[in-house]
Amino acid sequence: MHIPDGYLGPGTCAFFYAVMLPIWLVASRMVKKALKITQVPLLAIGAAFSFVIMMFNIPIPGGTTGHATGGVLVAILIGPWAACIAVTVALVLQALLYGDGGLTAIGANCFNMAFVLVFTGYYVYRFISGNSPINSRRRVAAAGIAAYLALTIAAFFTGVEFGLQPLLYHTSGGTAFYAPYSLKVAVSAMVGEHILVFSWVEAIVTALVIKYLQKQDPALLSGGI
Template identity: 45%
Template sequence: MHIPDGYLSPATCLAAYAVAVPLWAVGLKKVRNRLDERSLPLLASLTALSFVIMMFNIPIPGGTSGHAVGAALLAIFFGPWIAFIAVSLALLIQALLFGDGGITTFAANALGMAAAGSFGAWWIFQRLRSYRYAPFVAGWFSAVAGSFLIALFLGVQPYIAVDAAGKALYFPFSLPTTMLALVGSHLVIFGVIEGIFTQLGYAFLKKTDPDLFAEEAR
């Protein structure tokens, strides 16, 4: 689901950075105010886990790929702002060291997988938290929400960046094709994987360290 360099127009990349930079600033402030000696090791561990599971990209039709993210589990235990920063950091390291996702497209990737995934999962979990499988639904929704925004970034390119002959300059697939391939695969495959991962991780962490439960996160 990582967007490489060259897939988005410069205008799209600049717009994504214009939105992401203020959000990163707010998120970093939340990180400084929220973390302590007890919660920092768990955040570091979950961020590392998110980094690892995002490295396993599975190609899908439509010119992109899918994978689990781990944003939902981070959001449930630390709140959406800290999860957003943690997943953004994992994405940045992947882009810089492994070429998984681009630098010009880093903000777009962060808005999709980190922001939409984290805030979407938090929103769903808060409304379903009394239900046993709320973490699964939150994880599933996190993956689908992230894939929707990534698909939107990619799918609008043939409509906003074309040459004189009308040929797409960047990502060539239409919005319906991209939505079907990316969102569809996350609805039935990757979202389910994310949901299972979130449900199991939630049960384990809440049992081993209930004091870190995100009910107190802001």
């Protein structure tokens, strides 16, 4: 899901940087205003967790690989704004240190994984959890379903971004300058492989960690900003 350099046209890259800029500003302000000192290590651990879980590329035999992001779990623990910052830190470092995701595509990659995914996951979790007790099974299920939906929707957005490129940037003869796949192909590939494989991994990881924390340290599950 990490879009490399050269796959999105300059306008698309600029657009997503422009979209992310105010989101990053609000997220910084929220962290500044509402993050408790005790939550600071959790934000840092969230960034590190997101970083390392994204390295677990799961193979589709003979095909491509994909991965979970940990973003929904981080959002449940520290809230979506702080999670946006945490996942952004992971994505920027992946691009800078390891070339995983392009520098020009950081806006788009952060939009998909640090904004769409994190906020969708957080609010689906909150909606399904309702007023259920912190240690209820309903919250474990809510976390799993939220993670599944959030990664799938993030994959949909990534597919749309890929798929719009040949429409936006092509020669007069119709040859694509950047990512060459049609909208239909890109969206069905991205959404399909996530529905079948990768979103399940995100769901299982998220639900299991929430279940563990319910026993280990339930206070952590009630403190998001």
